[in-house]
Each structure stands twice: as structure tokens, then as C-alpha cells.
Amino acid sequence: MAPPASSTTTSENAVGVTLEDVGISFGSFHAVSGASVDIRPGEFLCILGPSGCGKSTLLSAxxxxxxxxxxxxxxxxxxxxxxxxxxxxxxxxxxxLFEWLTVRQNVAFGPKSRGLSRAEQRRIADQYIAMVGLSHSADKLPGQLSGGMRQRVQLARVLANEPQLVLMDEPFGALDAQTREVMQGELDRIWRQNACTVVFVTHDIDEALLLADRVLVMTAGPAAGVKQIHEVHLPRPRNRTSPEFLALYERLREDIGAEVNKSLRDQGLDDGTNS
Known part of the structure; x- marks a missing residue:
């Protein structure tokens, strides 16, 4: 499901990105090969794939x-x-995060670097701190915050620069399960409010289906490419127990499983029983 059609800010706050037959190599090692996708302005695209398939490398490119x-x-x-x-x-x-700066100072760092007035820096910082639900912690240092709160500060700091494209590299991977679930819901809310384009790398199928308009599945590396792009036509917020969610989960699990098994066979580690 795409961002709401009634949004009037998507065209201003979002940009698309086109990848055409992209290859990425490090010396003789080919990490990514022949990757093509049109990332739509304002969409939430998740990149999903087996470990070591070049997801983060593609995001970095x-x-x-x-x-x-x-x-x-x-x-x-x-x-x-x-x-x-x-x-x-x-x-x-x-x-x-800058450990010696408060939450507000961290979030205001970008606006300050752009030469905005102190009043404007504070206005922008407070706007995005409120957006991530941390107004009560604006004067705290990062060391006084939990992992989930620190990740919210990082997101607010990025959004304070008003990017039209937000790239997220497994941002919740180090969080406990409960905090991760809360952050997924918060990100969905913030994205719909902010209307920017998001490209989100994850290895978690459930997370991809909770967040994405489309899920790009990569093949196993090396020389990984695009295996399949799945449209996620599910209403938000997503219901993990709905038949539609579970059916798409199984399709993605089969896609990833086939690539994992192929990788194991290529390494001589699969006896064929998982085929």
C-alpha cells in the first residue's frame, strides 16, 4: 500500500532513485551484479536477502x-x-551520536551546520524530537537513554536535515524484540507523516512485511542481484495474523530459503535434503 494519495507533500519531500544494471566490486570480488530497480518517490522499499548478499553494500552505493x-x-x-x-x-x-551533546543539540547539529539561526535550529530540533516522542528527554545526554531512545535520536537527527530519501541499514538490529516492535510502529507512523522515500535494509521477513510498500529480495552472493520484487498490498497498520500477511510471508520465506540453500550447495555444505 503506497503512501496516502491525499498527501500533498510527497512530491516535495520525496525523490525516486533508479538503479540500472548496477555492479559493485572490490578488487576481484564482485559483491553485486546486474541489480536494477526503480525506487518510487514516497515509497517504503525494504531490501531483504540472505546474509552476505550485498544488501548494505547496495544501500551504501x-x-x-x-x-x-x-x-x-x-x-x-x-x-x-x-x-x-x-x-x-x-x-x-x-x-x-555525539555523546557530549544533548538530544536537542544532536538533532540541531545539521541545521546549525547549514548556518540557520539559533531560534530556527531549536524550532527544527524540537519539531523532530517531538515527532519521535522524545520531548521529555530533549536535555538529556545520549548516555542517559535506552537503546531504542538513542535510535530515535538518530532518526530525528537525520530527519532534521529534511532529506527527500532516507536510507536505513538494519537500524533496529541491535534492539531487543519488544523495543524493536515499538520502533517499527513508530517508524511507520513517522514515515507516513513525513512523506519522504525510505529504503530499509533488513534480514527479517516479518519486519519487511510490517513496513514495506514493496520488498526487494536479493539473490545469494557473491555477485548478488535482484531475485524478485514483491508488492505488499496490505492495509496499515499491518496485522501479522491476517491470511494475506501469512501467505506473503511464506512466499518470501521460500524465496530466501531457496537462495540460502543455493549458497550452501555452492559451498558444498548442503547434502540436498533441504532442496
Missing amino acids: IAGFVPVSAGRISGPGAPVNGRNQHAGVVFQSTEV
């Missing part, structure tokens, strides 16, 4: 952190060469 060795990645009107100016990145680790 979209961000402009890693150069492509073949094909191209294009943003609005131009190829992505170097840092993608439309993108903000949320990492799995919360160690990217």
Missing part, C-alpha cells in the same frame, strides 16, 4: 559512499556520483 563498477544509479535528473545530496542515512549503531 545509493548513498554515494561506495562507487559502482558497472551500470549506474540516478537521482532526480542526474547520476549519483559521490555523496547523494538527497539522502540521509540511519545506521544500525547509535555510536554515531
Whole structure:
């Protein structure tokens, strides 16, 4: 299900990205090969695949952190060469926060770097701190916060730069199950409110189905590519127990399982009983 059609901010707050036959190599090692997808403005796309299939590498290339060795990645009107100016990145680790700055100061860092007035810095910081539900902790240091709260600060700091594309690399992977579930619900709410494009890397099928408009499944590496793109036509918030959710979960599990088994066979670790 795409962002609400009634939203008037999607075209301003979101950009699309096109990957055309993208290859990414590190010396003689081919991490990604022939990956193509049109990421729609305002959509929530999850990238899912077996461990080591190049999900994070592909995300880093979209961000402009890693150069492509073949094909191209294009943003609005131009190829992505170097840092993608439309993108903000949320990492799995919360160690990217400045431990010596308060929550408000962390979130205001981007607006401050852009030369905005102190009043505008505070206004923007408080807006996004409220959006992630941390107004009561604005004057605390990161060390005084739980893991889930720290991840919210990181998300607020990225959003305060008003990116049209938010790239998220397994941002909830280090959280406990209960906190992770809360953060998934919060992210869904924030995305619908903010109307930007989100590309979210995960290895968790359940998480992908809870969040995504579409799920891109990658093949096993090396030289991983796009195996299948699944549309997720489920109403939000998603119901894990609905027949439609469970049916799509099984389809994705079969897709991933086939790639895992192929990888094991290629390594001589599968005796064929899992085929």
C-alpha cells in the first residue's frame, strides 16, 4: 500500500532513485551484479536477502559512499556520483551520536551546520524530537537513554536535515524484540507523516512485511542481484495474523530459503535434503 494519495507533500519531500544494471566490486570480488530497480518517490522499499548478499553494500552505493563498477544509479535528473545530496542515512549503531551533546543539540547539529539561526535550529530540533516522542528527554545526554531512545535520536537527527530519501541499514538490529516492535510502529507512523522515500535494509521477513510498500529480495552472493520484487498490498497498520500477511510471508520465506540453500550447495555444505 503506497503512501496516502491525499498527501500533498510527497512530491516535495520525496525523490525516486533508479538503479540500472548496477555492479559493485572490490578488487576481484564482485559483491553485486546486474541489480536494477526503480525506487518510487514516497515509497517504503525494504531490501531483504540472505546474509552476505550485498544488501548494505547496495544501500551504501545509493548513498554515494561506495562507487559502482558497472551500470549506474540516478537521482532526480542526474547520476549519483559521490555523496547523494538527497539522502540521509540511519545506521544500525547509535555510536554515531555525539555523546557530549544533548538530544536537542544532536538533532540541531545539521541545521546549525547549514548556518540557520539559533531560534530556527531549536524550532527544527524540537519539531523532530517531538515527532519521535522524545520531548521529555530533549536535555538529556545520549548516555542517559535506552537503546531504542538513542535510535530515535538518530532518526530525528537525520530527519532534521529534511532529506527527500532516507536510507536505513538494519537500524533496529541491535534492539531487543519488544523495543524493536515499538520502533517499527513508530517508524511507520513517522514515515507516513513525513512523506519522504525510505529504503530499509533488513534480514527479517516479518519486519519487511510490517513496513514495506514493496520488498526487494536479493539473490545469494557473491555477485548478488535482484531475485524478485514483491508488492505488499496490505492495509496499515499491518496485522501479522491476517491470511494475506501469512501467505506473503511464506512466499518470501521460500524465496530466501531457496537462495540460502543455493549458497550452501555452492559451498558444498548442503547434502540436498533441504532442496
